[in-house]
Amino acid sequence: MAGINSTLNTPVPAILTIMVMNMVYLLVDTSSLIPSFSTVEWLFYAMTFSCLLYLRYTEPKNIRPFKIPLPVAIFLFVITATFVVLPIFSKSSRFSVLIGLAFLPFGSLLYLIRYLYIKVHLRYRGNVARCNGGKQPEH
Numbered sequence: 001m002a003g004i005n006s007t008l009n010t011p012v013p014a015i016l017t018i019m020v021m022n023m024v025y026l027l028v029d030t031s032s033l034i035p036s037f038s039t040v041e042w043l044f045y046a047m048t049f050s051c052l053l054y055l056r057y058t059e060p061k062n063i064r065p066f067k068i069p070l071p072v073a074i075f076l077f078v079i080t081a082t083f084v085v086l087p088i089f090s091k092s093s094r095f096s097v098l099i100g101l102a103f104l105p106f107g108s109l110l111y112l113i114r115y116l117y118i119k120v121h122l123r124y125r126g127n128v129a130r131c132n133g134g135k136q137p138e139h
Helices: 012-027 030-058 070-089 094-118
Strands: none
Touching: 030 070, 030 094, 070 094
């Protein structure tokens, strides 16, 4: 998803995915989708903050472009983990949360099929995460 097109300097796969998903959202009732996938979204935020804390602990000397203060990172991890765990204990939202979490293995299966078995490579795959499209910066 993070592939940057070298001529347009845009993440074309991510834009196309968002466009298709928005078209699907127009066809279905989104009031049932929002509770299902908000827990998954908070799960990914919690995993991001847990990785930040893990790297801060295991590799404290690495140079980072910016640093979040440690108390802020811990606070955000606790809040996001709470947003993941609490809806599971609510009887009214338990089913929708489990539906959202059930999509994670499905997405992993699609990832395995796409990247491990089919081995289709996009032509702009070499410019991943380069904001300048692979061009050398001017001095």
